Amino acid sequence: MNYKNQTLMAAGIVLISGSPWACAQEDAWPAKNRIGISYRMGFNIATRFRNLGGGPVWANNPSVTGLSYQDGFVGTDDTGNAAGLTTFWGYQDARQVADNEAVLLMHSTERGALGRKENDSPHHGLELTYNHEFARKESWRWGAELAFNWTDFSTDKKGVVPAGVMAVDAFPLGYGPPAAPYTGPFNAGPFIPTLDTDAVRLPVNAASHLEAKFYGVRVGPYLDLPIGERALLTLSAGLAVTIVDGEYSFAESYITPGGATIRNAARRSDTSAVVGGYAGARATVKLAKHLDLFTGFQYQCSDNYKLRAANKEAEINLRSALFVSAGLGYTF
16 A cells, blocks of 8 residues: 555544544434435546566577577577578477468567556446444534445557567578477588578557456545535545456457468456545535435545456556546435
8 A cells, every 4th residue: 555545544534533522413414324326437547558578588598699589589600691591590389480481480578568548537337325423513523434336447458569569570481491499500501491581570469458347345434514504515535445356358460471460369357456545525415304416526546456468467557546426315
């Protein structure tokens, strides 16, 4: 929990410690309990997608000069790669041979951003609240608030991956290479398979999609400030716990020089809780003896939610989430 969460929870404690106990008084708001149900909209929830890298680089040898990839390398042989050809190369998987043995594909991935969505607002949901009054005076009263809420969340990001994060190079081959895995010798000689070092960089397209449901609980003190006989301003703050049930999927693709489309995809689901704090304000208008109409605003600061699929990660930033609600209340 960061300093923002601690500040919000401290505000809730101040509401309790700064309010003396007093006996209830009869007034235009005599009820000590109220329940409410409201429609709730979420705003300012950012999502970030990132590549986590591809693990150890194959043939990662400090003595190798040239290009090193996750699944192979293209080095410099003892001829200095005369005529643009080298015998000092290698690859790991037969699936790297494409276009009827015309090209050899080499892949590299590094940790980096795949894209960010600042806001796909609004995110729709519902909230059920319960308020119980502990004490009051003529111009204020205070008590405890408990709320349960649900919010539906969905976002996606598509685009070309930066070459520094993910790259695919196609090297001209023109013949059936030795069976994988293969590593060629540093010293060139007759009848040794060579590889053309003039590669073509293939753009990689990535599509990330994240769906989640937020199941939240809020608890903390509140302070009521009556405004006339039919209006009420409520301030509240306290602890917020959100259970995030998320599913993250991604797909990446590129087109070979021969026109073949290569695809890779993964998907993962996960449910975990994030903890934080909230502060809010609500305006209430009395419609009848036991019926109220209200609208509210909440700021919520919670830990971020992360979900990983293969070597990709999605992160939901809940550190500055905003929620607006409107609904009906019943007092008793």
